[in-house]
Amino acid sequence: MSKTSVCIVGSGNWGSAIAKIVGVNAKNLPQYEDRVTMYVFEEMIEGKKLTEIINTTHENVKYLPGHKLPENIVAVPDVVEAAKDADILIFVIPHQFIKGLGAQLVGKIRPTAIGLSLIKGFDIAEGGGIELISKIITKHLQIPCAVLMGANLANEVAEEKFCETTIGVKDKKMAPILRDLFQTPNFRVVVSDDVDAVEICGALKNIVACGAGFTDGLGLGDNTKAAVIRLGLMEMIKFVDVFYPGSKLSTFFESCGVADLITTCYGGRNRKCSEAFVKTGKSIVELEKEMLNGQKLQGPITAAEVNHMLKTRNMEDKFPLFTAIHKICVGEIKPAQMIDCIRNHPEHMDCSDGFAKL
Numbered sequence: 001m002s003k004t005s006v007c008i009v010g011s012g013n014w015g016s017a018i019a020k021i022v023g024v025n026a027k028n029l030p031q032y033e034d035r036v037t038m039y040v041f042e043e044m045i046e047g048k049k050l051t052e053i054i055n056t057t058h059e060n061v062k063y064l065p066g067h068k069l070p071e072n073i074v075a076v077p078d079v080v081e082a083a084k085d086a087d088i089l090i091f092v093i094p095h096q097f098i099k100g101l102g103a104q105l106v107g108k109i110r111p112t113a114i115g116l117s118l119i120k121g122f123d124i125a126e127g128g129g130i131e132l133i134s135k136i137i138t139k140h141l142q143i144p145c146a147v148l149m150g151a152n153l154a155n156e157v158a159e160e161k162f163c164e165t166t167i168g169v170k171d172k173k174m175a176p177i178l179r180d181l182f183q184t185p186n187f188r189v190v191v192s193d194d195v196d197a198v199e200i201c202g203a204l205k206n207i208v209a210c211g212a213g214f215t216d217g218l219g220l221g222d223n224t225k226a227a228v229i230r231l232g233l234m235e236m237i238k239f240v241d242v243f244y245p246g247s248k249l250s251t252f253f254e255s256c257g258v259a260d261l262i263t264t265c266y267g268g269r270n271r272k273c274s275e276a277f278v279k280t281g282k283s284i285v286e287l288e289k290e291m292l293n294g295q296k297l298q299g300p301i302t303a304a305e306v307n308h309m310l311k312t313r314n315m316e317d318k319f320p321l322f323t324a325i326h327k328i329c330v331g332e333i334k335p336a337q338m339i340d341c342i343r344n345h346p347e348h349m350d351c352s353d354g355f356a357k358l
């Protein structure tokens with residue numbers, strides 16, 4: 001039987017950290033081809049191509065400095081060349097680039113390939129809704145696409161500190177294949193069939209992370225930040241309930257849910273830049289450039305995508321935290337107004353009989 005070949009589409013902070021895991025597992029597991037291709041959006045670093053640096057030093061010096069990648073990870077600057085022979089395509093690029101990159105792959109990959117999206121974010125759908133990234137991949141490339149989301153700050157995963165993750169996949173045959181490709185003693189995988197909710201958790205938590213960062217920037221303290229996190233979680237649950245009915249509440253207790261929300265609201269890039277946004281008065285775009293050395297924020301764009309949908313449906317007031325965070329990001333209201341926007345949150349008002357409702 002021929003071996004399964006793997007391509008990682010993306011090589012940023014998370015793409016590189018996951019390459020460490022996937023490279024080692026592909027090498028050690030007999031069912032996989034040793035060689036794993038990694039699509040690298042080419043750029044010059046001190047006069048040298050990043051792909052050449054990765055293939056000679058085995059380090060992504062720009063996006064994951066200080067960590068060696070396994071030698072069977074091969075950086076390829078042409079996405080079609082990287083992906084054309086793969087049986088498993090792992091998509092891990094900032095979500096704003098997926099449509100452009102996906103378009104280059106149409107008709108150029110194995111029709112039997114399967115996809116796995118590690119991308120946190122949405123796209124705007126026709127008619128004012130949102131579209132899940134995994135669905136975009138399936139629609140354009142005509143392949144099934146599972147998701148992997150969790151409390152997984154890339155640098156900590158690269159340092160092999162213990163964490164959990166959630167793989168959302170419906171096909172029972174695919175579940176162990178994907179789990180085995182990612183699982184390590186320090187990266188524990190739980191598989192869920194509640195795929196849409198797993199993916200939506202990963203996208204929405206980035207909006208809440210911005211709120212947590214604004215709270216930190218305003219110096220409001222841990223109680224306020226906990227309230228923002230809790231109300232953020234309630235809006236995440238409500239969003240899934242309203243727009244993706246039939247999902248399970250238990251999914252929010254997996255790594256993709258509450259755990260990712262916590263880690264991102266304390267240690268993530270969205271939090272960090274949002275805190276600086278309040279403290280410096282600079283724009284999000286400026287801060288992303290200044291503070292992240294080419295890495296990308298997903299929270300403010302996701303907040304805009306969600307707001308577009310809520311506005312179209314006249315539902316901004318049902319999600320006051322998401323709405324306030326978007327308005328702060330685009331300068332429509334001041335960060336200090338966030339708390340006024342959530343002071344009379346539906347979560348406080350809906351309990352007319354004195355009991356909270358879920």
Ligand SMILES: NC(=O)c1ccc[n+]([C@@H]2O[C@H](COP(=O)([O-])OP(=O)(O)OC[C@H]3O[C@@H](n4cnc5c(N)ncnc54)[C@H](O)[C@@H]3O)[C@@H](O)[C@H]2O)c1
Binds near residue numbers: 016153
């Ligand atoms: N970094 C993390 O800790 C982490 C953890 C879990 C999930 N994620 C998610 O994974 C996804 C990818 O994040 P990341 O941290 O790997 O990326 P990143 O933030 O490091 O982004 C930089 C990457 O984007 C690439 N890029 C820049 N312009 C591009 C273009 N026009 N077309 C294609 N690629 C381009 C760069 O070459 C680089 O590889 C995001 O959705 C993110 O939310 C990130």
Ligand SMILES: O=P(O)(O)OC[C@H](O)CO
Binds near residue numbers: 120268271
């Ligand atoms: O650094 P952030 O804010 O993009 O968050 C990173 C991961 O999504 C945390 O799991």
